[in-house]
Amino acid sequence: EPEVTQTPSHQVTQMGQExxxxxVPISNHLYFxxxxxxxxxxxxxxxxxxxxxxxxxxxxFDDQFSVERPDGSNFTLKIRSTKLEDSAMYFCASSVPGSxxxxxxxxxxxxxxx
Amino acid sequence: xxxxEQNSGPLSVPEGAIASLNCTYSDRVSQSFFWYRQYSGKSPxxxxxxxxxxxxxxxxFTAQLNKASQYVSLLIRDSQPSxxxxxxxxxxxxxxxxLIFGTGTLLAVQP
Numbered sequence: 477e478p479e480v481t482q483t484p485s486h487q488v489t490q491m492g493q494e495x496x497x498x499x500v501p502i503s504n505h506l507y508f509x510x511x512x513x514x515x516x517x518x519x520x521x522x523x524x525x526x527x528x529x530x531x532x533x534x535x536x537f538d539d540q541f542s543v544e545r546p547d548g549s550n551f552t553l554k555i556r557s558t559k560l561e562d563s564a565m566y567f568c569a570s571s572v573p574g575s576x577x578x579x580x581x582x583x584x585x586x587x588x589x590x
Numbered sequence: 591x592x593x594x595e596q597n598s599g600p601l602s603v604p605e606g607a608i609a610s611l612n613c614t615y616s617d618r619v620s621q622s623f624f625w626y627r628q629y630s631g632k633s634p635x636x637x638x639x640x641x642x643x644x645x646x647x648x649x650x651f652t653a654q655l656n657k658a659s660q661y662v663s664l665l666i667r668d669s670q671p672s673x674x675x676x677x678x679x680x681x682x683x684x685x686x687x688x689l690i691f692g693t694g695t696l697l698a699v700q701p
């Protein structure tokens with residue numbers, strides 16, 4: 477069964493550094509999402525992406541964050557000038573076109589900011 | 591602020607029993623409702639989706655939706671220890687179908 481792939485599985489970075497989290501969505505999916513989950517808290521929506529542009533973003537997704545689809549397969553989340561509070565699990569998800577379609581999640585990247 | 595509410599648990603049931611998980615949501619225009627299972631340290635895994643009022647069954651799982659009461663539930667029949675996990679209720683909100691998650695209910699199935 478096709479799946480969403482995320483790399484790396486764990487990223488440790490010094491505060492203030494930039495990180496790039498990578499995702500390969502399921503091949504026929506056209507909607508892409510990033511979510512994060514701080515330890516012990518709920519899964520929170522960050523951003524949705526369709527047709528090579530951001531379609532919606534949350535309050536969390538400020539100027540520190542950016543997303544890109546640099547080629548036909550990868551979908552990346554860049555976090556600039558990382559802060560301690562950016563430490564969390566980051567999940568990529570994708571879905572096929574059409575409303576009400578379920579989103580399928582990758583295994584996530586655990587980001588630890590020191 | 592659109593909210594999804596769940597009892598955090600833990601909900602403890604004996605093996606073989608029925609586990610009942612509940613969720614309420616605040617946005618009346620929500621159209622899609624999902625149950626995800628999340629094992630500790632892992633990603634959410636889609637269990638069930640439901641879009642219209644009533645029941646939807648898939649194996650040991652039954653999802654129930656009542657839009658008038660803004661209530662969705664998940665029943666797990668013949669609960670197994672492997673069902674022990676956090677169950678996340680998620681509702682779509684906004685034009686892009688972003689998911690709004692509840693905090694999840696921790697289910698513990700006792701052998």
